[in-house]
Amino acid sequence: MDKKINPGHGQHHGDIAPGARLLPRITIQAFCLHSQTAQMAELAVHDRRMAKVALTTHNGGIEGAIETYRANPTPNLIVIEAAQDTSSLLEDLERLADVCDAATRVIVLGQANDIQLYRELIRFGVSDYIILPSTPQALVNSITELFASDGAAPIGRTIGFVSAKGGAGGSTIAHNTAWAISQATRQNVLVVDMDLPFGTAGLNFNQDPPHGLGDAVFGGEKVDQVMLDRLMAKAAAHINLLAAPGTLDRTYDFDERAFEQIVEMCQKTMPVVVLDIPHTWNAWVQHTLSAIDEIVIVAEPDLANLRNAKNLADTIKSMRPAEAEPCLVVNKSGVPKRPEIAAAEFASSIDCRLIGQIAFDP
Incomplete structure (x- = not known):
């Protein structure tokens, strides 16, 4: 995880904007704490923009991600569901960065509606922060902002x-x-x-x-x-x-x-x-x-x-x-x-x- 990544400014709404673009072939792994969050991530693959994307969900949140990537390569994007207590979130992300490739991007999902936390996460290098509960479309919007090329053809x-x-x-x-x-x-x-x-x-x-x-x-x-x-x-x-x-x-x-x-x-x-x-x-x-x-x-x-x-x-x-x-x-x-x-x-x-x-x- 590169700490100097430019943040992605996802549109957190349920509509697919006119001129939406197909995502390239990327791999995404989501580490969730709750079944509702895992279901939201799994439903995201049905979005037409995700036709070429390989997405899998896992349990364990950020601790599960850290343990996984100690011995396994990292995907293009990691989606992390943060615990309700965010006091140690930045420290945990630091530990995650130690086992991630520099090019891997991270989106954090969390329940805290805190602008200060959002700014700290963006400064740290997190690509986006999405407040839960959310929708599959909001997650896809955020991913699209990160990976869809400006030169990609719009989807009719x-x-x-x-x-x-x-x-x-x-x-x-x-x-x-x-x-x-x-x-x-x-x-x-x-x-x-x-x-x-x-x-x-x-x-x-x-x-x-x-x-x-x-x-x-x-x-x-x-x-x-x-x-x-x-x-x-x-x-x-x-x-x-x-x-x-x-x-x-x-x-x-x-x-x-x-x-x-x-x-x-x-x-x-x-x-x-x-x-x-x-x-x-x-x-x-x-x-x-x-x-x-x-x-x-x-x-x-x-x-x-x-x-x-x-x-x-x-x-x-x-x-x-x-x-x-x-x-x-x-x-x-x-x-x-x-x-x-x-x-x-x-x-x-x-x-x-x-x-x-x-x-x-x-």
């Missing part, structure tokens, strides 16, 4: 739309939402049609591009900026399209992480990425849902949609406990002669926030 926000049942209208709402965002904000939006055999984004935007998402996933090459620019089609002002091939000349079986690198490159290219996710359930769909920022479940107000939406919502929440919970759009309400569940009751039953209700338009 990803919004995934998935239908609770075939024909519920998830694709149509995804495409219209992308259009609305582009027109309201004048930001570039990329629509990624992930329904490779049956996707309709090309039709809805009146485009028939010669290349698209199929070329990226089947090409066998690493997708870089040049390749992505070649595959994207300009659908309108501020609207770009990564279209599905929409053909049945092959089967579309993918590994769990088949789309991971493509989505990451899209995030580096566009400030907003709208993912039109097909109504299917397999490893790559689950992985995609677990990794994106916001998920919108689109459902019609009937019993089958209610069952499926409930299953989707519960599974998504369990997959991504530190991320935003899925939202709900009720589509095609008011179909004549069809028994319906009221939108508010539907949302309450699946424990999701209702963000929109769209009436049936014959």
Whole structure:
């Protein structure tokens, strides 16, 4: 631990700031005194900025860290939960410094809301001090301030739309939402049609591009900026399209992480990425849902949609406990002669926030 490290000024709030940046491949070890603190650190790895970070938690606080590093190499960052009595904290940090590499950084978590203690820790060389109780996002914000390079590419926000049942209208709402965002904000939006055999984004935007998402996933090459620019089609002002091939000349079986690198490159290219996710359930769909920022479940107000939406919502929440919970759009309400569940009751039953209700338009 270098005692002349410049302190990191973490933003201690729960929101991910616009233009957030991916962290590099670093190792982090957290030494905690309480299970709640360990849980907070473990939840931090679900943050999209931590995709390349290896984080482990250990018991014992600073004493556990000192004992560990007597015989083991130190990681890039050590997170220490301080005891409630901080009278010997600086002395303990001095002992920790004796067994740490000079380049290792330290973040201290503690319950004392004491500006004098904070200043002393920063003068000593601690990178940041976070007051407990805190949140996983606050911890990630602090880590990002320390390690994310100013030259790192900003992360675009990803919004995934998935239908609770075939024909519920998830694709149509995804495409219209992308259009609305582009027109309201004048930001570039990329629509990624992930329904490779049956996707309709090309039709809805009146485009028939010669290349698209199929070329990226089947090409066998690493997708870089040049390749992505070649595959994207300009659908309108501020609207770009990564279209599905929409053909049945092959089967579309993918590994769990088949789309991971493509989505990451899209995030580096566009400030907003709208993912039109097909109504299917397999490893790559689950992985995609677990990794994106916001998920919108689109459902019609009937019993089958209610069952499926409930299953989707519960599974998504369990997959991504530190991320935003899925939202709900009720589509095609008011179909004549069809028994319906009221939108508010539907949302309450699946424990999701209702963000929109769209009436049936014959």
